[in-house]
Amino acid sequence: MATSRRATIADVAAQAGVGVGTVSRVLNGGPNVREATRRKVLEVMGRLGYRPSHLAAALSRGSPHTVAIVVPYLTRPSVVTRLAGALTVFDEHGYDTIVCNVETPQQRDRHLQALVATHRADGVVVVSLPLAKRHLVCFEEARVPLVMVDVEASGVPRTVIDDVLGGRMATEHLLSLGHRRIGFVGDAVARRAESELTFFSSRRRLDGYRRALRAAGVTYDAALVKCGAHSAAVAAEQAAQMLALRTPPSAIFAASDTQAIGVLTAAARSGHSVPDQLSVIGFDDIRAAALHGLSTVRQPLERSGAEGAGRLCIMLAGQPVRPMRQELPLEIVRRSSSARWRQPIVTSAARACRPGGRTRQPGSGGLAGMSAAITQQVLGGRADGYRPSDSALEAR
Amino acid sequence: MATSRRATIADVAAQAGVGVGTVSRVLNGGPNVREATRRKVLEVMGRLGYRPSHLAAALSRGSPHTVAIVVPYLTRPSVVTRLAGALTVFDEHGYDTIVCNVETPQQRDRHLQALVATHRADGVVVVSLPLAKRHLVCFEEARVPLVMVDVEASGVPRTVIDDVLGGRMATEHLLSLGHRRIGFVGDAVARRAESELTFFSSRRRLDGYRRALRAAGVTYDAALVKCGAHSAAVAAEQAAQMLALRTPPSAIFAASDTQAIGVLTAAARSGHSVPDQLSVIGFDDIRAAALHGLSTVRQPLERSGAEGAGRLCIMLAGQPVRPMRQELPLEIVRRSSSARWRQPIVTSAARACRPGGRTRQPGSGGLAGMSAAITQQVLGGRADGYRPSDSALEAR
DNA sequence: GTCCGACTTGGAATCGGTTCCAATTAGGCC
DNA sequence: GGCCTAATTGGAACCGATTCCAAGTCGGAC
Numbered sequence: 121m122a123t124s125r126r127a128t129i130a131d132v133a134a135q136a137g138v139g140v141g142t143v144s145r146v147l148n149g150g151p152n153v154r155e156a157t158r159r160k161v162l163e164v165m166g167r168l169g170y171r172p173s174h175l176a177a178a179l180s181r182g183s184p185h186t187v188a189i190v191v192p193y194l195t196r197p198s199v200v201t202r203l204a205g206a207l208t209v210f211d212e213h214g215y216d217t218i219v220c221n222v223e224t225p226q227q228r229d230r231h232l233q234a235l236v237a238t239h240r241a242d243g244v245v246v247v248s249l250p251l252a253k254r255h256l257v258c259f260e261e262a263r264v265p266l267v268m269v270d271v272e273a274s275g276v277p278r279t280v281i282d283d284v285l286g287g288r289m290a291t292e293h294l295l296s297l298g299h300r301r302i303g304f305v306g307d308a309v310a311r312r313a314e315s316e317l318t319f320f321s322s323r324r325r326l327d328g329y330r331r332a333l334r335a336a337g338v339t340y341d342a343a344l345v346k347c348g349a350h351s352a353a354v355a356a357e358q359a360a361q362m363l364a365l366r367t368p369p370s371a372i373f374a375a376s377d378t379q380a381i382g383v384l385t386a387a388a389r390s391g392h393s394v395p396d397q398l399s400v401i402g403f404d405d406i407r408a409a410a411l412h413g414l415s416t417v418r419q420p421l422e423r424s425g426a427e428g429a430g431r432l433c434i435m436l437a438g439q440p441v442r443p444m445r446q447e448l449p450l451e452i453v454r455r456s457s458s459a460r461w462r463q464p465i466v467t468s469a470a471r472a473c474r475p476g477g478r479t480r481q482p483g484s485g486g487l488a489g490m491s492a493a494i495t496q497q498v499l500g501g502r503a504d505g506y507r508p509s510d511s512a513l514e515a516r
Numbered sequence: 517m518a519t520s521r522r523a524t525i526a527d528v529a530a531q532a533g534v535g536v537g538t539v540s541r542v543l544n545g546g547p548n549v550r551e552a553t554r555r556k557v558l559e560v561m562g563r564l565g566y567r568p569s570h571l572a573a574a575l576s577r578g579s580p581h582t583v584a585i586v587v588p589y590l591t592r593p594s595v596v597t598r599l600a601g602a603l604t605v606f607d608e609h610g611y612d613t614i615v616c617n618v619e620t621p622q623q624r625d626r627h628l629q630a631l632v633a634t635h636r637a638d639g640v641v642v643v644s645l646p647l648a649k650r651h652l653v654c655f656e657e658a659r660v661p662l663v664m665v666d667v668e669a670s671g672v673p674r675t676v677i678d679d680v681l682g683g684r685m686a687t688e689h690l691l692s693l694g695h696r697r698i699g700f701v702g703d704a705v706a707r708r709a710e711s712e713l714t715f716f717s718s719r720r721r722l723d724g725y726r727r728a729l730r731a732a733g734v735t736y737d738a739a740l741v742k743c744g745a746h747s748a749a750v751a752a753e754q755a756a757q758m759l760a761l762r763t764p765p766s767a768i769f770a771a772s773d774t775q776a777i778g779v780l781t782a783a784a785r786s787g788h789s790v791p792d793q794l795s796v797i798g799f800d801d802i803r804a805a806a807l808h809g810l811s812t813v814r815q816p817l818e819r820s821g822a823e824g825a826g827r828l829c830i831m832l833a834g835q836p837v838r839p840m841r842q843e844l845p846l847e848i849v850r851r852s853s854s855a856r857w858r859q860p861i862v863t864s865a866a867r868a869c870r871p872g873g874r875t876r877q878p879g880s881g882g883l884a885g886m887s888a889a890i891t892q893q894v895l896g897g898r899a900d901g902y903r904p905s906d907s908a909l910e911a912r
Numbered sequence: 913g914t915c916c917g918a919c920t921t922g923g924a925a926t927c928g929g930t931t932c933c934a935a936t937t938a939g940g941c942c
Numbered sequence: 943g944g945c946c947t948a949a950t951t952g953g954a955a956c957c958g959a960t961t962c963c964a965a966g967t968c969g970g971a972c
Contacts, residue, residue, distance in 0.1 A: 126635075128958055139922035144960060152920055171658055174636035175575040176958030180927050184571055186614075194603070195803070200596045207590070207617045216636060218582075219615040221603045239522075240570035240612060262567055352807045385807055407591070408804065411748045411781055524928055535952035540930060548950055550938095572928030576957050913972105920967070926960085937950070942943105 127168040136164040147172060186216040187432060188241040190231055192249050192317050194221040196350075197378065197406040198421055202247055202269060205425030213433045215242075222249070225314055229255075236262045243432045245269060247425070250318055265435045269428035270321070277441040279427040279448060283321045286417045286450045287328020290373045290401045293415070293452050295336045298461035299371040299399060303344040303362045304329050305355045305383055306375030322347070322375040325403060329373055344369050355382030356389070363390050363398070370461050371399035377409045377416055378402075384412060384457065395459035405453055413456035420448050523564040532560040543568060582612040583828060584637040586627055588645050588713050590617040592746075593774065593802040594817055598643055598665060601821030609829045611638075618645070621710055625651075632658045639828045641665060643821070646714055661831045665824035666717070673837045675823040675844060679717045682813045682846045683724020684731075686769045686797045689811070689848050691732045694857035695767035695795060699740040699758045700725050701751045701779055702771030718743070718771040721799060725769055740765050751778030752785070759786050759794070766857050767795035773805045773812055774798075780808060780853065791855035801849055809852035816844050 129147075133140045138161060145153050146161040153161075164170075178184040189206055191199050203219065210217045218241060220231040228249060235244050236258045243265035250271055259266045268278040294302050307322035326345070333340055343365060346358035355374060362369055363386065374380035380402025384394060392398045402409060405418035427448070431441050525543075529536045534557060541549050542557040549557075560566075574580040585602055587595050599615065606613045614637060616627040624645060631640050632654045639661035646667050655662045664674040690698050703718035722741070729736055739761060742754035751770060758765055759782065770776035776798025780790060788794045798805060801814035823844070827837050 129960095130958080133922090140959085141923065141961080142921060145921090148960085152918095154920065157920080169657060171632075172634050173575070173958050174634040175571055175580055176927090177634075177960070178927095179569070179571040179575050179929085180958080180960040182927070182960095188612075194600050195593070195596050197591070197593075200591050204590050204617060207615065211617075211623075216584075216614045218612045219603065221600060221607075227607075236567075238568050238570040238573075261565060352804075356807075381804075381807065408748075408777075411752075411777065525930095526928080529952090536929080537931080537953065538951060541951090544930085548948095550950065553950080569928050572957090573930070574957095575959085576928080576930040578930095578957070915972085916970095918968090921965080923962105923964100925962090927958105929957090931956085932954095933952105934954105935950100935952080937948100939946100939948085941945090 127170040129170075129172070132161065132164050132168060132170050135168065136161045183242050184216075184240065185214065186218060186241050187243050187245065187429075187436075188218040188220060188235050189245040189247065189429075190220045190222060190228070190235075190249060191247045192222050192228075192319075194219075197408065198376070198404050199248065201406065201421040202425035202428075205422035205427075206245060206247075206269075206429040207425075209426045209429035209433065213429075215433070223317070225317060228317065232258070236264055243267070243436050245425075245428045245432055246271065247428070248319065248321075250320060265432060267428050267432040267435065267441075269424050272320075272445075275444075277431050277435065277444055277446075279424050279431065279446045281419045281424075281448050281450055283324035284328040284331070286403060286419070287325035287373070287375075288332040289328070289450060289452055290325070290403060290417045291329045291332035292336075293401060293454075294371040294373060294399060294458065295332060295338070297371070297399060297458060299369075300338055300461070301341075301344065301367065301369045301371070302329075302333070302338070303359070303369035303372040304346070304375070305358050305362075305372060305379050306345075306347050307350045308347040319350075322350075325373075325375045350376065350378065352378050352382035352385065355379035356386040357382075359383040359386035360390060363387065363392055369398070371401070371458070374400065374402050376402060377404045377406045377414060380414055380416065380457075381408060381412055384414065394457050396462070399458040399461070401458050409453075410455070415455045415458040416453050418451050418453045424448055523566040525566075525568070527564060528557065528560050528566050531564065532557045579638050580612075580636065581610065582614060582637050583639050583641065583825075583832075584614040584616060584631050585641040585643065585825075586616045586618060586624070586631075586645060587643045588618050588624070588715075590615075593804065594772070594800050595644065597802065597817040598821035598824075601818035601823075602641060602643075602665075602825040603821075605822045605825035605829065609825075611829070619713070621713060624713065628654070632660055639663070639832050641821075641824045641828055642667065643824070644715065644717075646716060661828060663824050663828040663831065663837075665820050668716075668841075671840075673827050673831065673840055673842075675820050675827065675842045677815045677820075677844050677846055679720035680724040680727070682799060682815065683721035683769070683771075684728040685724070685846060685848055686721070686799060686813045687725045687728035688732075689797060689850075690767040690769060690795060690854065691728060691734070693767070693795060693854060695765075696734055696857070697737070697740065697763065697765045697767070698725075698729070698734070699755070699765035699768040700742070700771070701754050701758075701768060701775050702741075702743050703746045704743040715746075718746075721769075721771045746772065746774065748774050748778030748781065751775035752782040753778075755779040755782035756786060759783065759788055765794070767797070767854070770796065770798050772798060773800045773802045773810060776810055776812065776853075777804060777808055780810065790853050792858070795854040795857070797854050805849075806851070811851045811854040812849050814847050814849045820844055 129140050129143050133143045138157060142153060142157060143161055146158050187210055189203065191203055193199055207217055222228040222231055232255055235241055246268050248270040251273060256273060256276065266276055268276050270280060271278060272280060291302060304326055306326055307319060309323060310316035310318045330340055344362060346362060348354040348358055359372060359382065372383050374383050380400055383400050387394050387398050394400055402414050402416040404421065405416045409416050427446060434441050525536050525539050529539045534553060538549060538553060539557055542554050583606055585599065587599055589595055603613055618624040618627055628651055631637055642664050644666040647669060652669060652672065662672055664672050666676060667674060668676060687698060700722055702722055703715060705719060706712035706714045726736055740758060742758060744750040744754055755768060755778065768779050770779050776796055779796050783790050783794050790796055798810050798812040800817060801812045805812050823842060830837050
């Protein structure tokens with residue numbers, strides 16, 4: 121039993137007294153094999169513990185039946201959700217998926233380079249990573265099928281959302297509740313592109329915020345806009361600063377749910393009740409958002425990954441991918457972190473001294489509102505008076 | 517330029533007027549190539565847009581230089597953190613990593629089967645998935661190097677923690693703060709193993725909880741132990757039930773941080789302040805724990821993935837892996853969700869009517885305590901009077 | 913018994929590298 | 943210049959499948 125060398129198709133053929141072609145046919149469920157022969161071959165395969173070499177098969181077939189997906193900061197909830205969606209689809213199509221996690225521009229370039237330089241994957245999905253012209257050229261020249269998710273790039277099949285619209289939706293939601301002093305917490309734009317990965321979503325959501333304010337005739341106040349590293353802790357710090365202003369905002373729009381949760385934390389810490397004293401809205405609708413009763417702009421995260429993967433599969437099957445730019449819908453999810461603006465109560469003692477033990481304190485912390493979350497109302501983005509943004513063009 | 521067929525090593529050799537061997541040597545940085553020759557070959561490769569075939573190389577080399585990692589419920593914070601750790605190490609070693617996400621026993625079996633049936637990966641890491649004897653036998657027979665993370669399995673190199681000890685540490689932490697009525701919220705044991713994935717960690721942490729109680733002379737109360745699906749929402753529901761008891765617990769140990777966050781939510785919703793009225797401790801120390809000021813039992817999640825990957829790399833390099841069972845250390849992380857037990861105040865009006873506007877309400881919600889989180893005290897698990905658990909044996 | 917089409921089969925050619933050995937060339941030293 | 947060792951180089955053999963075509967079989971019709 122202790123064969124030193126692994127059995128090959130030739131060994132099986134010899135032992136079974138048939139040709140290698142026949143064994144191959146049995147292996148791949150080929151049609152023209154007599155039942156008796158098939159059984160015989162299978163028996164020998166079992167006896168020899170034969171394991172076909174994926175490599176040899178892939179080589180002669182000309183394709184490794186493998187795809188690669190490149191993601192930044194894998195552990196972020198939005199990213200891993202997209203990844204999971206993509207993995208599911210690739211799995212259903214029988215592809216093995218190589219995952220590349222990148223956290224620096226160097227890693228990004230190294231992985232892209234490797235995927236292009238040698239033929240290890242049939243195609244590649246790039247998630248949330250803006251690629252430079254030179255990257256795209258490499259893929260084009262190497263003829264490696266490429267699909268992008270959550271990134272704009274002309275000429276490449278991509279699945280995106282309209283971040284500007286999303287920013288507008290979030291802001292208009294707050295405006296419609298009567299808020300006029302609305303803060304924004306988002307990502308800082310990378311100072312040096314060679315040492316940090318760049319993302320544009322937050323920036324575009326900020327654009328949407330500004331447009332919505334302008335359209336509502338609310339003047340923009342730079343003191344209410346804070347950008348920093350993408351983390352709940354940093355967002356909490358920034359929200360704290362904002363809440364300490366002489367005239368603090370009555371609502372804050374955070375460019376991601378992670379940051380919004382940071383804002384909730386800051387509010388709880390400084391004793392601002394949500395939504396009574398502060399409304400908060402996030403972006404993405406990650407899992408934790410529902411738990412925290414966080415109102416948010418939902419984007420179909422898992423689906424975006426699934427769509428990207430599905431479209432790559434279509435390309436690999438040699439069919440045309442339409443449309444080149446696929447835009448997924450956004451929708452406002454109302455939960456308990458946003459509410460109608462109310463004249464602030466001057467003495468907070470009045471608020472604190474409501475008697476009656478064990479009364480449920482509505483929104484006393486960022487973690488309230490589960491029941492509201494369950495009975496959440498979902499408003500379709502488009503049904504709410506929004507028109508498809510002007511950037512929703514191009515069909516090529 | 518529109519070559520229909522991709523250039524091969526033979527084309528390069530012909531164009532450069534050298535043999536294929538020489539081209540191969542240039543390709544792999546082989547030692548004995550004259551500088552002039554190397555340059556010539558490189559020039560031709562560039563001109564032809566030559567991309568070596570990973571498949572062909574792997575086939576003749578006999579190894580795909582690829583590994584696979586199988587994880588359950590990829591999107592769970594603890595899992596994706598382990599995955600990220602493993603990916604980093606594999607990346608550093610130049611391996612491509614195929615990721616298999618499994619959510620059902622069928623998916624698990626299908627993936628394991630595929631990895632074993634054909635030679636597509638040099639080795640496999642299985643994370644948090646208990647394998648049956650039959651699975652292990654398959655790997656053994658197919659001679660596929662296997663490493664496990666967060667799973668016990670005798671005879672297989674594995675990186676684990678002592679869950680029983682962790683349960684004891686968490687419970688003893690609460691006991692040392694003076695708590696005597698301590699609840700437990702954890703995972704339900706799968707009813708039917710064929711339709712649900714099974715995990716044992718929660719179960720073992722519960723064991724630790726029981727042992728700690730017994731050692732402290734506290735009688736076990738089944739009403740204070742709730743097990744259900746692994747989600748914050750379910751944990752919140754269970755905590756709510758527990759808090760509604762005639763004599764509710766003064767502290768709750770949740771078998772994971774995700775569940776602990778659910779407990780915090782429930783506490784906030786029902787108006788129990790943390791830690792004044794309820795102490796909470798979780799397990800894992802995921803990213804969100806710090807934000808929520810959650811005390812927890814930290815296990816090195818990212819490191820566990822890195823260790824598993826590193827140990828697989830050692831196996832693949834043909835070196836012996838020692839020790840067969842690697843146990844990583846646990847440590848209590850004290851944050852603001854756990855505090856010394858105090859006699860409950862009878863009328864909650866007294867609590868609510870503390871005057872003084874804008875006073876910071878300590879722990880008024882689950883999201884408080886960031887500053888405490890920052891100045892967290894970390895107690896080494898072993899430094900705290902714990903002895904290595906009796907299960908920390910075996911060296912084989 | 914013959915013939916013909918439909919199944920089955922065997923096995924050489926092929927995929928595109930790596931490897932290894934023999935052959936060639938270069939360089940150093942006397 | 944001659945000789946010897948070391949550095950280069952060419953190319954056949956090989957990795958382990960898939961594919962395709964020629965060849966062999968089988969059955970039924972005439």
